[in-house]
Amino acid sequence: MSLFNRMGTVVKAKMNKLVNRMEDPRETLDYSYEKQLEMLQNVKRGVADVTTSKKRLQLQRSKLQQSIDKLDSQAKDAIKADREDLARMALERKGSLTMQVEGLDTQIADLEKEQEKLVAAEKRLSTKVEVFRTRKETIKAQYSAAEAQVKISESVSGIGEEMADVGMAIDRAENKTEEMQARASALDELIDTGTLDDLSSRGDDIDRELAKMRTKSSVNEELARLREEVEK
Structure with a gap:
């Protein structure tokens, strides 16, 4: 088990090193920004849904209120007509509708509170997203500048190494040239003194x-x- 654990640790370390080498911080920042925008859109969608539901309940309440007002008017007319039975019926229906209106008022009040919470959350999240966007662009610009500087430094370093190799090649060429010149001078001297016959002469x-x-x-x-x- 100890050997397997060590192998697993080594594999994880190498994978982590490979991922770090492949990871581009700019892409990670952009991805994080996109996820935050999605969250913000979800919150905005939630605000829209709650607002829509509240408006629907308010319209329903308005219709019920119109019915209540009508029943109230009918009850008055019934009393005037000495029809207490009709007046009682109208008032009973009015009472039932009034209870429904009260229930709608409670739901509308709850939705208004939820709407306020979501609107406040949307504002906070919008501010955070904007701050993150500004910071993201700053970091990306700094990273790009650092990356360009590294590439330039590496290029300069490569040129320096190449020039060093060229310098060594020049030194070797000069040494070989001096050796050839010295050898030619020695041969000329030997030929002049007769120590070495000039092979180029005929006879x-x-x-x-x-x-x-x-x-x-x-x-x-x-x-x-x-x-x-x-x-x-």
């Missing part, structure tokens, strides 16, 4: 000896010419 050993003799003869001739000029 064998006899040709080279003859060339040396011609060079020596040319030098002797030049020396003889110079002596004649000096003696003159």
Whole structure:
């Protein structure tokens, strides 16, 4: 069980890390704002329903009141006509309707209280939603700015690393160039001193000896010419 618990903890930790990496705070804020708007709409719908119910009861009460007024008038007419029985009947019906009106008044009063509560809740929630919206947009702007700054910093860091690699490549190229130049100079020196035969020159050993003799003869001739000029 201990091993399974550890494995479960590791999996949860990795999943949490993955979720954190994938989560965009701006999307979370927008989602929360949408849910609050839904709550606000539900409260407004509740206010509308309660108001509608109250209006319906008020209309019903108005009709009952009209009937009561009519029965009251009928009772008076019956009394004038010396019809107490009709007057009694009208008053009995009036009493029944009056009780219904009183019941409606109670319901209407309850709905008015509920309406007041919902209207107050709607105002409070509207204020909170607006405050959240302003805060949400501020946080989103700050997050976007921070995200842009991170991307710029990462780009600059990447350029720095790339330039460092380029610098190292240049150093290696310069070192190789210096080595090649030194090697070329050494080979030239060896060729000049005769230590290393110039492979680019043609001919064998006899040709080279003859060339040396011609060079020596040319030098002797030049020396003889110079002596004649000096003696003159």
